[in-house]
Amino acid sequence: MPVNVIDNRPIVCLEFFSGIGGLHYGLQQSGTPGKVVMSFDMNENANTVYEHNFGYRPNNKAIDYLELQDIDRHKANCWLLSPPCQPYTRGGKYLDDQDPRARGLIHLLQLLPQLKNTPDYLLLENVMNFENSRSRTMLVTTLGHLGFKVYEFLLSPVQLGIPNSRLRYFLVARREWPRPPSSSAEDSDELEAYDAWVAANKQRTDEYLQRGRDAVYTQWPIDLATGSVPANAADIALEPLASYIDLAANDDPLLLVPEVYILKRKSLEFDIVRTSSPSTSTFTKAYGSKHLIGSGSLLQTKRLDVVENGFKSPERLLDLGLRFFSPKEVALLHHFPYVEGKSQSDAAEDPQGETAVPGYTLNFPSSTTQKQRLQLLGNSLNVKVVAELLKQVLFSDTIR
Known part of the structure; x- marks a missing residue:
């Protein structure tokens, strides 16, 4: 199994605010050889759909009540998150970090520096305007101080040729400056190295935050090394809407x-x-x-x-x-691997524990109503956008 070059471990993911598994499907669609070992969500309708398709039920403990051991025990090196968007919308009165629905994300950020198993990779999805929030500042600051390099995007599926407008905020982060080895009070060299690491991370983070919205990429594809749009970007054409219609x-x-x-x-x-x-x-x-x-x-x-x-x-x-x-049409426009009449919760696995082709698909259990299915899809995300960010940014040169 290909491994994470940071510490030669397989890619092991936790999926927070998992919904019906859009981030999980995105990981699968990206082609990244890794797996989601646990998901977390309190929405029982979403958890029923998730269990129907992936074969296990997400942990329904409120995320703001998770303890260090609830996360550390999975030894995950990748976090996938899609926290509630209401704190950053007009309907939620733009309460930001003062909204009770933001507690889960803030709690995770408070736990992050205390973890024994700090993730090396992180992807977060939310609504446009998150980039202007205090929550975003807290997120970028926490990651930056831990040695992560951060990339932010405002992207819509239409930029990938999908005939559906769904402009969303994405943050992708990789830990490029790991913490130096633990130091003892007697080892002045190690203490000096740690202090230098802390200072360098703070300086990089402050400089990044000073860029404001200029740090957010709004075009795709993008050359991250130069910040420029490739010459062939204009070749991406919208797929015909008719091909998604039943x-x-x-x-x-x-x-x-x-x-x-x-x-x-x-x-x-x-x-x-x-x-x-x-x-x-x-x-x-x-x-x-x-x-x-x-x-x-x-x-x-x-x-x-x-x-x-x-x-x-x-x-x-x-x-x-x-x-x-229909739910089928919305699912296809969101690029879920939708099928009718069956579930892939019992998908075969190879000896390394990776899901065999064709992998997990999306099917709704008969117990869910049409209204519930549309609500769950409306609360979800575009799988292809997530897959491209994972493939082209997060894991572009960290897998061998």
């Missing part, structure tokens, strides 16, 4: 948008797309409910020659056959 879903009455949802909205523009449209908007956890504005695109299935957004005249939308995207 036409059989047009006949599903549960996906039709109820007339009452449409007619109650006056003087508002609906996000209506057709199979020929270039892209879709962000799907949120409210998708599939009465909250039609800002929660995701609606698919027009009838009178395709008519282009109408319903602004001031929502009744003109009633004969356009508007429906919600």
